[in-house]
Amino acid sequence: MKSKCRLADAGHFNRQLPEHLRLKLMFCFISVAVLCTFAVAQENTADYWTKKAIELRYRGSFEESAQAYDQALQLDPENATLWIGKALDLSTIGRDNDSIKAYETALQLTEEALKNDPKNAMAWHRKGKILSNLGREDEASSAHEKALATSDQILEEDAENISVLRIKAEALASLGQWDESLQALDKVIEINPSNYDAMGRKSEILVMMGMFNESLQALNQAIELIPANDTLELLVYWSAKSEALQSANRLDEAITALDKVIELDPQNAAAWRIKGFILSDLNRNNDSLAAFEESIRLEPSDEHSWSVKAGLLSKMKRYEESLLAFDQAIALTPASQPAKLAENWLLKGEALNKSGREEEALQAYQNSIDNIDKILQNDSNNSAAWSQKGRALLKLASYDEALQAYEQAIRQTIPSSISAHFPDAWIGKGDVLRAMDRNEEALQAYDRAIEINPIFGDAWRGRGEALKALGKAYDASMSFYLAQKLGYEEK
Numbered sequence: 001m002k003s004k005c006r007l008a009d010a011g012h013f014n015r016q017l018p019e020h021l022r023l024k025l026m027f028c029f030i031s032v033a034v035l036c037t038f039a040v041a042q043e044n045t046a047d048y049w050t051k052k053a054i055e056l057r058y059r060g061s062f063e064e065s066a067q068a069y070d071q072a073l074q075l076d077p078e079n080a081t082l083w084i085g086k087a088l089d090l091s092t093i094g095r096d097n098d099s100i101k102a103y104e105t106a107l108q109l110t111e112e113a114l115k116n117d118p119k120n121a122m123a124w125h126r127k128g129k130i131l132s133n134l135g136r137e138d139e140a141s142s143a144h145e146k147a148l149a150t151s152d153q154i155l156e157e158d159a160e161n162i163s164v165l166r167i168k169a170e171a172l173a174s175l176g177q178w179d180e181s182l183q184a185l186d187k188v189i190e191i192n193p194s195n196y197d198a199m200g201r202k203s204e205i206l207v208m209m210g211m212f213n214e215s216l217q218a219l220n221q222a223i224e225l226i227p228a229n230d231t232l233e234l235l236v237y238w239s240a241k242s243e244a245l246q247s248a249n250r251l252d253e254a255i256t257a258l259d260k261v262i263e264l265d266p267q268n269a270a271a272w273r274i275k276g277f278i279l280s281d282l283n284r285n286n287d288s289l290a291a292f293e294e295s296i297r298l299e300p301s302d303e304h305s306w307s308v309k310a311g312l313l314s315k316m317k318r319y320e321e322s323l324l325a326f327d328q329a330i331a332l333t334p335a336s337q338p339a340k341l342a343e344n345w346l347l348k349g350e351a352l353n354k355s356g357r358e359e360e361a362l363q364a365y366q367n368s369i370d371n372i373d374k375i376l377q378n379d380s381n382n383s384a385a386w387s388q389k390g391r392a393l394l395k396l397a398s399y400d401e402a403l404q405a406y407e408q409a410i411r412q413t414i415p416s417s418i419s420a421h422f423p424d425a426w427i428g429k430g431d432v433l434r435a436m437d438r439n440e441e442a443l444q445a446y447d448r449a450i451e452i453n454p455i456f457g458d459a460w461r462g463r464g465e466a467l468k469a470l471g472k473a474y475d476a477s478m479s480f481y482l483a484q485k486l487g488y489e490e491k
């Protein structure tokens with residue numbers, strides 16, 4: 001029996017995303033370039049630790065997943081796919097510099113493989129994905145084109161080579177040729193109608209094209225083909241179905257799909273967290289709180305669940321309970337993770353401010369900055385930390401310093417999929433400029449954030465406020481409307 005190894009695309013949880021999408025990362029399919037197949041493995045083999053890493057990732061345990069990749073790499077240090085898996089986990093938890101180093105190692109190993117075999121289509125595509133995640137888009141496109149050309153050469157001799165057709169589909173998708181990619185996947189399915197992996201990838205591409213009904217149809221077909229005893233595969237595909245339903249804004253059905261995930265894996269705390277986010281979006285706050293309570297019951301030491309619970313209680317105006325939950329989140333966060341401490345202190349400060357305890361709120365914001373400064377002392381190029389510092393300084397009304405922090409975040413960030421801090425920093429810069437009554441400049445900052453990624457409700461809301469201040473009421477109303485559609489809520 002064999003299992004396919006999928007690694008989610010790089011990304012981060014971002015404060016502007018709708019809550020129910022923040023954890024969707026763990027449920028993505030992976031491109032064929034980093035697919036790996038392994039037999040049922042004995043403990044203390046690279047295959048064993050790779051499979052362990054995948055299971056941990058799908059449960060939302062990204063730190064532990066990265067550690068499992070470390071174990072695998074001790075046994076197989078020349079495996080570029082393992083380095084990519086580690087890089088993805090590190091980027092997910094915000095360790096961008098370590099992620100970049102892991103990608104660079106994977107790139108070096110991939111280039112060595114291409115020296116030995118210049119016609120290795122999979123290595124060319126893998127190179128393209130790595131370069132893209134490093135922000136080197138022109139080089140990435142060139143590598144994908146090489147993967148496509150090499151695949152076509154092989155297919156001229158062997159038109160039904162499923163593995164090469166999958167590489168071709170991925171190269172086409174990476175080049176934005178969605179229809180052609182789907183055609184290659186359909187060819188795979190025509191050759192092997194039971195290939196649920198190709199159906200799953202087809203579903204993901206259809207989601208990216210906004211074709212949600214067709215995507216769900218492909219997912220349902222894939223689920224029907226998965227063996228009933230393959231719990232991990234069923235878990236992955238039901239999770240993906242929930243994600244597709246969320247993208248289509250069919251949230252009640254998304255909850256039903258998550259309930260299936262929980263039935264398959266009753267210990268899956270991440271599924272309970274996502275369910276909690278969706279229920280919150282549906283304004284079912286009591287049900288959402290119950291979901292987070294279950295997540296905490298399963299993982300009582302998870303500071304993230306405590307922090308989200310605290311935020312939900314603050315939203316429900318249960319401030320004393322919220323502050324106790326924030327205290328628990330802070331107590332559970334080790335001093336070795338100052339970024340998480342900084343975030344929790346910042347959120348606690350917001351709850352204190354809402355409850356009328358303004359002096360304590362100011363101290364909480366300062367505690368947040370103190371933790372951020374610990375990061376910047378060791379890594380002055382950390383874009384996420386600069387962005388986080390800008391946010392805290394804005395809360396303290398230290399506008400000049402906040403503006404400098406956000407500008408530093410923008411300078412240090414790779415504008416690629418490896419970091420979600422880039423639009424976040426532009427939104428923050430817009431917020432500061434608007435607070436300084438520099439609305440024309442604020443509008444430019446919001447427009448830059450929207451240009452990078454148009455799904456952030458905060459950017460549209462800020463744009464609307466800047467336009468309103470400039471006397472452009474109609475344009476402002478359109479921005480407010482889009483912000484509301486994207487799930488923006490007043491903080």
